[in-house]
Amino acid sequence: MHKVNLCEACSKEKGVQDPTSFALADLLLGIGAAEEIEKGAPAKKCAVCGFSQADFKKTGRLGCSECYGTFAEGLGSLLKAMHKGTEHIGKLPERAQRTMALNNRMRALTENLQKAVADENYESAASLRDQIKQLETDLSNSA
Amino acid sequence: MKFTSMLSTAGEWLRGEGPHHQVVISSRVRLARNLRNRAFPGWAKKAERTAILEQIRARVEELPEMQDAFSEGLQDLAALDKQVLVERHLISREHAAKGAGSAVVVNRRQTLSVMINEEDHLRMQSIRSGLQLKQAFKLVDKVDTALESKLDFAFDPRLGYLTACPTNVGTGMRASAMLHLPGLVLSELINQVIQAVSKIGLAVRGLYGEGTEAMGNLFQISNQTTLGEKEEEIINRLTKVIETIIDKEQDARQTLLQRKPSTLCDQIGRAYGILTYAHAMPSKEALNLLSVIKLGMDLGAFPEHQRLQIDELFIETQPAHLQKNSQQKLNAEERDYLRAQIIRDRLKIFPKPDISKMVGESGNGLTDAPSTNE
Numbered sequence: 001m002h003k004v005n006l007c008e009a010c011s012k013e014k015g016v017q018d019p020t021s022f023a024l025a026d027l028l029l030g031i032g033a034a035e036e037i038e039k040g041a042p043a044k045k046c047a048v049c050g051f052s053q054a055d056f057k058k059t060g061r062l063g064c065s066e067c068y069g070t071f072a073e074g075l076g077s078l079l080k081a082m083h084k085g086t087e088h089i090g091k092l093p094e095r096a097q098r099t100m101a102l103n104n105r106m107r108a109l110t111e112n113l114q115k116a117v118a119d120e121n122y123e124s125a126a127s128l129r130d131q132i133k134q135l136e137t138d139l140s141n142s143a
Numbered sequence: 144m145k146f147t148s149m150l151s152t153a154g155e156w157l158r159g160e161g162p163h164h165q166v167v168i169s170s171r172v173r174l175a176r177n178l179r180n181r182a183f184p185g186w187a188k189k190a191e192r193t194a195i196l197e198q199i200r201a202r203v204e205e206l207p208e209m210q211d212a213f214s215e216g217l218q219d220l221a222a223l224d225k226q227v228l229v230e231r232h233l234i235s236r237e238h239a240a241k242g243a244g245s246a247v248v249v250n251r252r253q254t255l256s257v258m259i260n261e262e263d264h265l266r267m268q269s270i271r272s273g274l275q276l277k278q279a280f281k282l283v284d285k286v287d288t289a290l291e292s293k294l295d296f297a298f299d300p301r302l303g304y305l306t307a308c309p310t311n312v313g314t315g316m317r318a319s320a321m322l323h324l325p326g327l328v329l330s331e332l333i334n335q336v337i338q339a340v341s342k343i344g345l346a347v348r349g350l351y352g353e354g355t356e357a358m359g360n361l362f363q364i365s366n367q368t369t370l371g372e373k374e375e376e377i378i379n380r381l382t383k384v385i386e387t388i389i390d391k392e393q394d395a396r397q398t399l400l401q402r403k404p405s406t407l408c409d410q411i412g413r414a415y416g417i418l419t420y421a422h423a424m425p426s427k428e429a430l431n432l433l434s435v436i437k438l439g440m441d442l443g444a445f446p447e448h449q450r451l452q453i454d455e456l457f458i459e460t461q462p463a464h465l466q467k468n469s470q471q472k473l474n475a476e477e478r479d480y481l482r483a484q485i486i487r488d489r490l491k492i493f494p495k496p497d498i499s500k501m502v503g504e505s506g507n508g509l510t511d512a513p514s515t516n517e
Contacts, residue, residue: 049182061262063186065179065297065305068312079302079309084344085371088303090314091284093291096298 046070102139109135144213144251146224150467154231154253154270157458158451161273165441166389168321168361171232172279172378173268174287175306175315179297183307184245184260192244196259202293203248203257203265208286212250218243223472226463232270234258255282262307263315265290274385276318276378284374303370313370318381321350322388325360325438326395329410336388337362344368345384350430359430359457360438364388396442400501408498411439419490423476424483429460433486444496452489460485 045052051063053071062068068075080086092100109132116125156169177183181195196216204214217225217238225239233256234247245260258266267286269279290296297305304315311317327333337347346367349357364385366377399407414435418424436453439445445453458464460482466473469481 048180049186051182051186055186059185061183061185061307062309064182065177065299068299068302068305075309079312079370082310083313083368083370087301088299088313088370090303090316090373091287093296093298094288095291095295096300100300 044070099139102135106132106135106139144211146213146215149213149249149253150227153455156254156270156272157231157454158272161271161275163389164273166323166392167274167385168323169232169270169272170274170276170279170320171268171270172276172283172316172318173266174283175263175311176265176267176287176304177263177297177306179295181264184264185262185307189244192260195264196244196246199259199265199294200246200248202290203259206286206289208250208255209248212248214248215246216243217241217245217247223463223466227467230458230461230463235261237261255286274320274382276320276382280318280374280378311369314374314377316369316374316377317365318378319363319365320381320385322362322364322385323360323434323437324362324388324392325434326392326399328360330395330399332391332395336391340364340384343384345381358427359434361434400442410435411444411496415496418486420487421483423479424486425479426460426462426482429482429486430457433457439496443500444498446494449493452493456486456489
C-alpha cells in the first residue's frame, strides 16, 4: 500500500475530495474490515444507540460504548490486528478497581463455599452464603 | 479568561525552555474518554450532544487546574480564532470544524486543553515544551482521575476505555512529540528514520497531525496502538525512541559540519538572505527557511539570546496568527506580503550569520580543522 499525506489544498488539487465517500472502515482498518464487522453481526443493531454495521462501514466509528458489546464478534479480530495486545492492562478507573476487587472476593467466597459444602461443614457454609448475599448487594450497587 | 488575553500570551510550550528543546519542540499527551451508554458525538443527535456537553463542561470548568480558564462553545468562536487554536495545537483540526454542541476549555498557562465532543465526548490534552512526555502525562492523568470521580466513563475490564474509533480503545492515550530534524533531512537520512520508527509501532506525521505534510523539517512522532500496553510503558518506549532520534539528529548535524560545512553555511546564508530581503513569503517557505535559521542558531551562527525571536516567528507567521495580530482578514497574497514584512522587521535587528562561530561537538570553530577529536 502506498500512503500519501495530503493537506487540504493538495487533496483538492489531486482530486481527493470528501474522505467520507470511501468506506472509512476499510480505509482505517484495511480493506475488508467493514465486511469483517458485518460477518460478526449480520443485520445487528445496537440496543442502546441503534447503530448498525452499515453505519460503521460508512464512518469507521462506533455509535456508543455499548457497540463494543453488540459488535464484539467482528471487532475482536480487528482489534487484534490493530493493536499490540487484546486486553487492556493500563489505568483502571477507581470504580472499576472497586468492582474488580468485589468480583475477586466473590470468586474466593464461592470457592470456599463449595469446599465447605463438600466437607459437610454446614456452619461455615451458612456464614459464607450470607457473605455472598451481602457482596451481591454491594456489587449491584457499585455497577 | 478572554480569548484576546490568551492570544497575547504565548503558551508554555511556545517559549521553548523544556529539556532537549533544540530538537524537541513540544510534547503532548491526550486521553480520550466517553460517558457510558451515551451516543458518541459523531452519532448523537443534537439534543443529546448538547446535554452531554453541558454535563461535562461544568465538571471540567470546576477543576482546580481550570481556574480562570478560557472556555468557549465552538459555535461562539470565529473561524479565525479556531484556526489560532489549531496553530497552537490547543484544538485539533477536526474540532475546529465543530459548532454548537462542542466546546474547548484551556487553562491559563496553555498547558492543558480539554475538547468536549470532538470525536469522543472528552479529549484531554497536556502540552509541554521540549521532551516532557512524563510530565505531560502526569498532568492529564491527574485531571482524568479527578473527572472520573464525577463522570461515569465508559470502561470495559477487558478492552479498557471505550472510544468512538477502535484505534483508540484501551488506554485512549496518544502521546506525541514535535521534533525539529533539519540535520536528518539535509543529510537525507530522514526516510530511514521514519521507516525504522514505523516498524516499531510508532507513527510519524507532519506538523498538524494525521494526513498533514511535513514542513519546516518538523515531524510528529506518536504511539500507534493503545491496547495491550500500559500508559507508562508507551510513554517510556516513546521517550527512548525520541532520545535515540535526538542523538541521530545531533550526529547528523556534526557530520554535516565536518563533511559539508560549505553546504551548511550556504543553506544558512541563503535562508537569512531570503528572509531578510523577500517581500512575499508563503507560509510553507517561511517555515522551511526559519527551520534553517533555527538550525544555524543551534550551531552557534546567531547569538543565543535571539532564539526566542526566531521561535516566535514559527507561530506568528502562521496564517491565522498573522491575521489575528494584524486584526484584519487577508487573502493569501496579502498574507504573504505581511508575513515577509514581519520577518524582515524582526531580522532587521538580527546580526548576520557568523559562520566562524559555528562549532562542532569538539568545541572547535568551523575554521579550525576538526582533527583532534576525530
